[in-house]
Each structure stands twice: as structure tokens, then as C-alpha cells.
Amino acid sequence: xxxxxxxxxxxxxxxxxxxxxxxxxxxxxxxxxxxxxxxxxxxxxxxxxxxxxxxxxxxxxxxxxxxxxxxxxxxxxxxxxxxxxxxxxxxxxxxxxxxxxxxxxxxxxxxxxxxxxxxxxxxxxxxxxxxxxxxxxxxxxxxxxxxxxxxxxxxxxxxxxxxxxxxxxxxxxxxxxxxxxxxxxxxxxxxxxxxxxxxxxxxxxxxxxxxxxxxxxxxxxxxxxxxxxxxxxxxxxxxxxxxxxxxxxxxxxxxxxxxxxxxxxxxxxxxxxxxxxxxxxxxxxxxxxxxxxxxxxxxxxxxxxxxxxxxxxxxxxxxxxxxxxxxxxxxxxxxxxxxxxxxxxxxxxxxxxxxxxxxxxxxxxxxxxxxxxxxxxxxxxxxxxxxxxxxxxxxxxxxxxxxxxxxxxxxxxxxxxxxxxxxxxxxxxxxxxxxxxxxxxxxxxxxxxxxxxxxxxxxxxxxxxxxxxxxxxxxxxxxxxxxxxxxxxxxxxxxxxxxxxxxxxxxxxxxxxxxxxxxxxxxxxxxxxxxxxxxxxxxxxxxxxxxxxxxxxxxxxxxxxxxxxxxxxxxxxxxxxxxxxxxxxxxxxxxxxxxxxxxx
Numbered sequence: 001x002x003x004x005x006x007x008x009x010x011x012x013x014x015x016x017x018x019x020x021x022x023x024x025x026x027x028x029x030x031x032x033x034x035x036x037x038x039x040x041x042x043x044x045x046x047x048x049x050x051x052x053x054x055x056x057x058x059x060x061x062x063x064x065x066x067x068x069x070x071x072x073x074x075x076x077x078x079x080x081x082x083x084x085x086x087x088x089x090x091x092x093x094x095x096x097x098x099x100x101x102x103x104x105x106x107x108x109x110x111x112x113x114x115x116x117x118x119x120x121x122x123x124x125x126x127x128x129x130x131x132x133x134x135x136x137x138x139x140x141x142x143x144x145x146x147x148x149x150x151x152x153x154x155x156x157x158x159x160x161x162x163x164x165x166x167x168x169x170x171x172x173x174x175x176x177x178x179x180x181x182x183x184x185x186x187x188x189x190x191x192x193x194x195x196x197x198x199x200x201x202x203x204x205x206x207x208x209x210x211x212x213x214x215x216x217x218x219x220x221x222x223x224x225x226x227x228x229x230x231x232x233x234x235x236x237x238x239x240x241x242x243x244x245x246x247x248x249x250x251x252x253x254x255x256x257x258x259x260x261x262x263x264x265x266x267x268x269x270x271x272x273x274x275x276x277x278x279x280x281x282x283x284x285x286x287x288x289x290x291x292x293x294x295x296x297x298x299x300x301x302x303x304x305x306x307x308x309x310x311x312x313x314x315x316x317x318x319x320x321x322x323x324x325x326x327x328x329x330x331x332x333x334x335x336x337x338x339x340x341x342x343x344x345x346x347x348x349x350x351x352x353x354x355x356x357x358x359x360x361x362x363x364x365x366x367x368x369x370x371x372x373x374x375x376x377x378x379x380x381x382x383x384x385x386x387x388x389x390x391x392x393x394x395x396x397x398x399x400x401x402x403x404x405x406x407x408x409x410x411x412x413x414x415x416x417x418x419x420x421x422x423x424x425x426x427x428x429x430x431x432x433x434x435x436x437x438x439x440x441x442x443x444x445x446x447x448x449x450x451x452x453x454x455x456x457x458x459x460x461x462x463x464x465x466x467x468x469x470x471x472x473x474x475x476x477x478x479x480x481x482x483x484x485x486x487x488x489x490x491x492x493x494x495x496x497x498x499x500x501x502x503x504x505x506x507x508x509x510x511x512x513x514x515x516x517x518x519x520x521x522x523x524x525x526x527x528x529x530x531x532x533x534x535x536x537x538x539x540x541x542x543x544x545x546x547x548x549x550x551x552x553x554x555x556x557x558x559x560x561x562x563x564x565x566x567x568x569x570x571x572x573x574x575x576x577x578x579x580x581x582x583x584x585x586x587x588x589x590x591x592x593x594x595x596x597x598x599x600x
Contacts, residue, residue, distance in 0.1 A: 003255045005071060007182045008213065009129075010078045010093055012117035013103035014470065018133040022103060022165040022174070023061075023079055029172055030063040030075070032243060059199075060211055060257050061244040067179050075178060076257035078198065078213075080117075088293055088345075091120055092198040092273045095289055096213030096257065099127040099182030101174060102149070106132050106140035106162070110148055110437065111411050111470040118152070128153060129161070129177045136164040148437065187254030192283040193217030193225075195252075195260070195276040202321035206237050206261035208270040209246070215287060217278070218253040219260065224279040228286040232269045233279045237261040267321055293325040295343025296404070296475065297350055297370050297454065298387040300331060300497060301357070302339030304364040309338045315361035316340060319353060326353060331388070333497045336366060341388055344370075347454060368497045372450045375402040375478050389499040392485045395536050401501075402478040404450045407432070410461070412469040414442050419464040427452035428503065447476055451501070486511055489532040489539075490522065504535075511541040519543040526550075 013019040027033050063075040080093040094100065100121040104110055121128060130149045135142045142162045150157040161177060163170040195212040203209050219225070219239060226233045238261035240248040252258045264270050272293070275286035303312045316328050327343035344350040350370060357363050373387040377400040386392050408429075412420050414436075421431070421444070429448035436442050453473065461469050486507050488498040502510050511533030518531045522545050529545040550571070556564050 003187065004184050006074045006076070006184055006255045007099065007178055008076045008078070008097045008185055008255070008257060009099040009101060009178050009182050010080050010097045011101045011103055012080060012090075012094075012114075012121060013133075014105070014108070014111040014113040014117075017103050017105040017108065017111075017114070018165045019103055020079070022101070022131075022133065022163070022171070023077060025165050025168050025171045026063065026075075026077065026175065027061065027244070028168075029175065030065045032061065032063045059244065060242045060259075062241045062257065065175055065179070067176065073179050074256075075175070078257065088291070089199060089272055090117060091124070091289065092196070094121055094124045094126060095287075096196055096198045097124075097126060098185055099129060099178060101129045101131055101178070102153075103131050103133050103165075104145055104149055106134045106142045106145050107137050109141070109145045109441065110152065113470070113472050115152075115409065115443075116472045116474070127182050129174065129181055130155065130159070131161045131163055131174060133163055133165050135162050135169065136167050144438075185255035187214065187216050189216075189218055189254040191216035191254075192281050193219055193276065193278045194283045194287055195219065196287050197270065197272055197274045197276065199272055200267055200270050202267055203261065207263040207265055208261075208267050210260045210262055210270050210276065211242075212252070212258060212260055212276060214252050214254050214256045214258070216254050216283070218251060219276070219278075220251050225260070225262070225276050226279040226282055227270060228275040228277055228283070229271070229290055230269055230274065232264065234262045234264055237263045267323075293345065295325065295327055295373075295387075296346055296450065297344045297372060298341065299344070299350060299370040300333070300336075300339055300341050300368040300388070301328075301354075302333065302336040302366045302368075302497075304366055306337050308363060311361070312340065312357070312363055312365065315357055315363060316342070318361075319356060323353075325349065336368075336497050339366075343387070347458075369500060370454045371501065372404050372454070374404075374483070374501060376400070377402075386501075389485050389501045390496045392501060395484070400480050401483045402480045403483060405447055405476045405479050406450045406453070406473040407476045408446050408448055408453065408471060408473040410444045410446070410469055410471050411437075412442060412444065412465050413440055416465040416469065417442060417444065420444055420461065420469065423457075423460060423464055424448060427457065449479075449481070450475075484535045486514075487534045488514060488518065489530075489534060490518070491529050492532075507535055508540050511535075515541045515543045519545055524548050 011019045011022060059079045061077050063077065064072055065075055066072045078093045078096055080090045102118055104114055118128070130153055132142050132146050132149065134140055146157045146160040146162060149160050161170060161173050163174065165171060194216045195214050197210045197212055199211040200208055221236050221239050224233055224235050238248050239250055239252055239258065240246055241258040246259060249258070260276065262270055273290035275283070275290070277283040301312070303309050320326050325345045328340040330338065331341045332338050342353070344353060347370065354367055357365055371387060371389060373385050375383065376386050376393065376398060377383050378393060378397050379399045410420055424446045427448060429446045429452070432447055433445040434442060458471060461471060482504045483501050484504050484507055486500050486502050487494050489495070515531050515533050522529060522531065524545055524547065526548050528547045531543050531545065532539045533541040556567065
């Protein structure tokens with residue numbers, strides 16, 4: 001099709017503002033799917049996506065629509081992931097578009113990810129079409145929210161389209177706005193091939209299927225291809241478009257959106273953001289913006305039953321086929337046996353992987369407390385990255401430890417400003433900015449160590465603001481800090497899976513609370529079990545799990561006191577011997593206590 005009749009656009013929104021529902025209505029109005037094929041959230045294939053109301057995998061669909069001018073247009077909708085953890089994939093999806101529909105809930109108004117995604121879209125110089133959704137709700141404030149959006153974008157409030165995606169009200173106006181306001185794609189069909197990979201998935205028969213936006217040139221199934229960053233060459237097995245099912249066409253040209261089945265066996269060879277070109281006539285330079293995906297959060301995962309180790313490895317390998325951001329490597333723990341150290345893009349990504357392992361592969365697993373990657377400079381000048389507390393060098397070999405910081409944006413009603421500030425400052429946060437959106441809502445910006453928001457921060461933020469606050473964060477850089485490794489010893493044996501890296505000022509409080517909680521979950525033995533928190537060789541907190549006592553004096557109904565003493569001494573010697581050789585089984589709840597160290 002002629003480039004003038006192509007429009008490439010995406011929909012950006014905060015979680016649960018109606019992005020997937022609007023996509024459903026667009027598919028219905030354009031006749032892309034029949035009534036029989038339609039279902040709710042048709043572009044969200046995964047059960048978890050439907051359950052959590054958030055898009056996890058990007059998807060694309062081609063629609064045709066006849067405008068009021070009588071011309072038929074090809075509309076390529078790229079559905080972007082809806083969470084901050086996947087911001088790199090969102091940025092690549094935005095790079096494949098010329099326009100974006102900004103959807104805001106008429107009852108909720110602008111929230112954290114609304115702004116984050118909007119700024120990304122503006123960075124990519126996209127045409128923004130503002131839309132206020134859910135005007136049919138009893139609590140809707142369409143005019144107020146339209147005014148908010150108009151002030152944010154610097155446009156006339158009357159130009160903000162008010163719709164109900166669920167009822168289909170005014171949705172056709174959105175299609176007209178896309179055709180009239182979004183510019184057609186630029187590109188030269190005769191130039192050397194350059195195609196941007198904005199997502200991919202693994203197919204057992206076709207290998208890695210790359211979702212591509214054609215920027216320059218043409219691609220056919222009879223020409224070998226090269227991936228510019230990895231240098232891998234391959235012969236395409238199939239080329240086609242999404243309707244939303246994959247439909248082979250045999251060819252794609254500049255401006256179009258579709259897929260290329262590469263036949264490659266691992267998703268690492270075909271990464272999001274890479275550029276595809278022809279092996280015989282390659283482009284001189286790749287498309288800008290490519291960067292390898294870097295895990296930010298690390299945790300260890302172990303099977304609850306040791307014999308499930310191979311099943312866990314197979315499950316992680318299968319997950320990795322469709323998720324290039326997931327990294328894992330084998331590791332062993334004295335307490336938990338054989339398992340894997342995994343890297344995730346963020347907490348939500350970790351939660352998704354955990355749920356998929358349990359649901360799709362029916363595994364009973366134990367996740368250790370999440371940690372971040374620290375930059376350690378040793379006294380000999382060597383710099384190493386440490387993501388596992390057990391790998392931290394001894395204190396006398398460390399010159400400096402730097403931890404990652406993030407910038408967080410919190411949207412909250414004004415009455416909760418004090419509660420949010422208290423929460424952030426207690427977690428070593430630094431105030432940066434405060435901006436009133438209207439009389440009722442404020443945007444607070446802070447800088448805070450990433451490790452401080454890993455465990456329970458979001459839950460506590462929601463609790464302190466009665467569920468009204470929303471949060472977004474982005475990486476800000478590394479800063480040196482006075483950090484130490486806190487070890488937990490059970491029966492004088494260190495439990496490596498419970499070690500954590502903490503700020504020295506918080507080590508005593510955290511050590512004391514962890515020891516107290518561990519005392520509650522470790523079952524009593526026939527001997528006293530000491531639980532200690534230590535920094536290096538220095539024990540900073542201790543609690544004893546009292547021994548179960550057998551009444552050895554029951555059979556002594558009288559007689560000389562030496563008989564009783566003899567029995568008690570024999571029991572004492574037995575307990576001492578038992579303590580040396582006794583092994584304390586640590587229950588799973590002990591590992592969850594690390595995750596539940598809420599602020600008190």
C-alpha cells in the first residue's frame with residue numbers, strides 16, 4: 001500500500017485505564033474480527049494479563065478502515081506492555097510508531113504511568129491524541145479530567161475526545177483522529193533493508209518470530225537476513241502480518257508492520273531493538289536506540305522438593321525462550337540445596353515469572369528475598385558487580401560499595417503528603433520536587449535506593465494512602481554507601497539464603513527483627529537452638545529457641561538426691577552431644593519472614 005495511506009500508532013495508558021478494551025472496539029469497528037471471533041481483551045493472550053488487567057507482552061494488529069474522504073487506510077496498532085518494568089520494550093514499540101493514543105480514566109485522572117509513558121512518547125516525537133475513557137461510569141469526571149489532560153499537553157480541552165470503550169461511545173472519532181492527525185510513515189522502499197524488532201516470541205516450528213516495523217527497503221522469504229548487533233545470519237521461514245492471528249504474505253515493505261519467522265533457536269540471537277537487514281546488501285548503520293536488556297532485581301529460586309530440580313531448570317529454559325530479559329544460572333545453598341540465581345527487570349517481572357512457574361509448570365518453589373546488583377571496588381582496585389549477598393568479599397577487602405538509586409514519582413491526594421514523605425524518608429529517600437496537578441492531587445518526586453523499594457514498599461504506600469497513590473520509578477545511577485552483609489546463623493551455622501546487604505545504620509534493627517521472627521518459625525528441637533544475626537565475626541543480635549524437655553525425673557519417686565542429679569547430668573551430656581551433630585531443618589516460612597519485615 002502507498003505510504004500516504006498507512007498509519008502506525010499505539011495506545012498508552014496507566015494500568016486498568018481501558019487500553020485493551022479500546023483495542024477491542026477498534027478491531028470491532030474496522031471489521032478486523034467478526035462478532036463470533038470477538039472476546040474481551042482479545043490482544044491479551046495470557047491468563048495472567050487478563051487477571052491482572054495489565055498487558056505483559058506487546059502485540060500488533062493490522063486493520064483497514066474507510067475514512068469519510070472515501071479512501072481506505074491501513075492502520076497498524078501496536079499494543080505496548082503496561083508496566084514500568086517493561087519500559088525498554090515500550091520505548092521500542094513507540095519507536096515503531098508515528099502516533100500514540102493517550103488514554104486516561106475519567107474517574108481516576110492522570111496517574112504515574114500515564115506521565116511516564118507520555119514523556120517516552122514525546123521523546124520519540126510522536127503525535128499525541130488525548131482520550132478520556134469510561135465516561136459511562138457514575139463516578140466519571142470527564143470535563144475535569146479533560147481539563148487536566150489539556151493542561152498537561154497544552155491543547156484545547158474541547159479537542160480531548162471523550163469516549164466509553166466498553167459501550168463503544170465516540171470510539172469512531174478516535175479512528176478519524178488517527179487518520180487525520182498521525183503522520184504517514186517516512187521510509188524509502190528502494191533503500192537497503194532496515195527493520196526494527198519491537199518484540200519477539202518463540203515458536204516450536206518457526207523458531208524465533210520477530211515483530212518488525214519496516215523502516216526502509218523490502219523483505220522477501222527468498223533473501224538471507226542479518227541481525228546487525230549480533231551479526232547472526234539466517235534465512236526467513238515465513239513473512240507476514242498480524243490480523244491479529246499471523247497471516248503469511250511473503251513480503252513486507254517500508255512503512256509496514258508485520259513479522260518475520262527467522263528460524264533461529266534462541267531469543268538471545270534476536271533481541272528487541274535490534275535491526276534486521278539483508279545479508280547480501282546490508283544497510284550501513286543500524287537504527288538508533290538498541291541496548292541489551294539488563295536485569296535490575298535478583299533472587300534465588302529453589303524447588304521445595306530436591307527431586308524437582310530438573311523440572312525447574314526445564315521450566316526456566318522454556319520461559320526464557322519467550323522472555324529474553326530473564327536470566328538464570330545454577331547455584332547451591334547449604335540450607336536449600338540446588339537452585340538457580342535469576343535476574344529480572346523489576347519486581348513485577350519477578351512476580352510474573354514466579355506465578356508462571358507455579359501455574360503453567362505446576363512447581364512448588366521457594367523464592368529468596370530479592371536483592372539488587374551492587375558495584376564493589378576492592379582494595380586492590382578491582383571493580384566487581386555483586387548481585388548475591390553470599391558473594392560479597394570480606395569487609396577488609398572492600399574499599400567502597402555503591403548501590404543503585406532510582407527516581408520515583410508518586411501521585412497522591414494532598415491529604416496523604418505527610419504519610420508518603422514519612423514512608424520515603426524512613427527508607428533513606430531524598431526529596432526532589434513537589435508539583436500540584438490540581439487542588440486535590442500532587443506529584444511528589446524522590447530519589448531512593450532501589451533496595452529500599454524492593455520489599456513491601458508499594459504495599460505500604462497503598463496502605464498509607466488508602467489505595468489512592470500510584471507510583472512509577474526509573475534508574476538514576478550508582479552511589480557509594482556504608483553497606484554491610486548481615487548474616488543469619490542457626491545453631492551457629494550460617495544460612496546463606498537468608499544473608500542480605502543492608503545499610504550499617506539499619507543493620508541492628510533489621511537483625512533484631514529478623515532474629516525475633518525466625519525464633520517464631522523455627523520448630524523446637526530436643527536441644528537449645530541459638531539464632532544469631534552477625535556482621536562479619538560480630539554478633540549483633542541473638543535469640544534462643546528453647547529445647548523440648550523430656551521429664552527424666554518422672555521415674556524417681558523418692559530416694560537420694562544424687563540419683564536425680566545423675567539423671568539430669570546424663571540428659572545434659574546427651575543434649576550437648578546432640579547439639580554438635582544435630583541438624584536444624586529450616587521451614588519455608590523462615591525465608592518468607594525476610595520478605596515480611598514490614599516497618600513497625
